[in-house]
Amino acid sequence: MSRRQPSTEVPVPITDTAALAALCERLQGEAFVTVDTEFMRERTYWPELCLVQLAGDHEVAVVDTMAPGLDLAPLGALLADSKVVKVFHAARQDVEIFLLKFGAVPTPLYDTQVAAMxxxxxxxxxxDAxxxxxxxxxxxKAHRFSDWAARPLSPAQISYAAADVTHLRAIYRGLVARLEREGRTGWVEEEMAALADPATYRADPETQWERLKPRTHNRRFLALLRAAAAWREREAQRVNIPRQRLAKDETLLEVAATAPTTPAELSRARGITDGFAKGKSGASLLAALEEARKLPDDALPELPRDRGPAPSPALVALLKVLLAAQSEAHHVAPRLLASTDELERLAAGEDVPALHGWRRSVFGDAALALKAGRIALGVDGKKVRVIEAG
Incomplete structure (x- = not known):
């Protein structure tokens, strides 16, 4: 049977619950649905969902999630329907939004950016590539930086939004066929498992201090920094503003270093106004610092222990060459196999993701063999090739 060509008309945004429910009921009969979102986050901690775009085999729809009185429950049911694959491109931010909105990750989930890698x-x-x-x-891409929260939306904006799911159907089918031919469907399934884990999208306030990369091993300072960073994360969520707008990283580092105990002392920190220091946010920050001061020595945080002697730079360089060669030979993105940090850890003898699952067969086993001297690297014409050591 020939497939009908999808309409090229600009869809009229869905703004009422009955129309959304009818759309989702139709899409629940599809094998897969392509999904995208438009949102704003410049002025808020939590993303403000503005549009959801959906496409089945024969229709493309744009849902105006800001329409008054619109109940998104039918969309939540569609995203939770295990019989329909939800296809995204670069899914992480979209999935985070749906996890916040519906309390669950869309399932089953397929990310074409990961599959393409x-x-x-x-x-x-x-x-677009x-x-x-x-x-x-x-x-x-003319409307890439549109203000999606502004209403009314222009036909050009709606057309742009719809295009993000229209062509995703052909992309998905092409990738699935290609990966099935190459026997790599299981590889993609391994990658999707991480994306489907809700923990992937939840920032732990108690670990946010590690992102600031403090350069001291003073554990009392680290306790204050941990308290300040955790306070910022929770307070930014509470008042719904970006964490850097609430307090910049350098402000937290200075607060941890000066350890203020009063609003007057807090107001001397760079980036802290007198009004902030005397207000509710300042009081809660001072309270968090006071709790950190009371911690016994055995409860203080510490930086990750040194890995010991640094691995040979030459060995790390060889592993990078091997990574490039194996990526080229197997036609897979190098970054998906191992990061630079993981190569350094591998050289130091640590366990890394490249030693597990499909990555091990593509790169991990060869990396261990290179470290053990069982293989070497040579040049064959214009390509690097692996040579079995004599």
């Missing part, structure tokens, strides 16, 4: 399209390949390669389409 497995299929050899390079690191973090863009949607895949659209050109697999759908023969050119994407107009």
């Amino acid at each position: 497995v299929a050899g399209f390079g690191d973090q390949v863009s949607y 895949l659209a050109r390669a697999l759908a023969g389409a050119s994407i107009d």
Whole structure:
């Protein structure tokens, strides 16, 4: 049976619950649905969902999530339907939004950016690049930085939003067929398991201090920094503003160093106003610092222990060459196999993801063999190749 060509008309945004429920009921009969969102986050901690775009085999829809009185429950039911694959491109931020909105990760989940990396399209390949390669389409990015919270939306904005799921159908089908031919479907399934884990999207306030990369081993300072960073995360969530707008990283480092105990002392820190120091946020920050001061020595945090002697830079360089060679030979993005930090840890004898699952067969076993002297690297014409050691 021939497949009907999808309509090229600009969809009328869905603004009422009955229309959304009817759409989701139709889409629940599909094998897969492509999904994208438009949101704003510049002025808030939590993303403000503005649009959801959905496409089945024969229709494309744009849901105006800001429409008064619109109940998104039918969308939540569709995203939870295990019989329908939900296809995203670069899914992480979209999935985070739906996890916040519905309390669950869409399931089952398929990310075409990750699948494209497995299929050899390079690191973090863009949607428009895949659209050109697999759908023969050119994407107009003129509305990429639109204010999606402003109403009314123009036909051009709606058309732009709809295009993000229209061509995703052909991209998904092309990747699935390619990966099935190459026997890599299981590789993608391993990657999707991490994306489907809700813990992937939840920032732990108690570990936020590690992102600041303090350069001291003073554990009392680290306790104050941990308290300040955890306070910022929770307070930014409470008042719904970006964490850096609430307090910059350098402000937290200075607060931990000066350990203020009063609003007057707190107001002397760079980036802290007198009004902030005397207000509710300042009081809660001072309270968090006071709790950290009371911690016994055995409860103080510490920086990760040194790994011992640094691995030979030459060994790390060899592993980088091997990574590039194996990536080229297997047509898979190098970044998906191992990061630079993971190569250094591998050289130091630590356990890394490259030693598990499909990565081990592509790169991990060869890396261990290179370290053990069982293989060497040589040049064959214009390519690096692996040579079995005599």
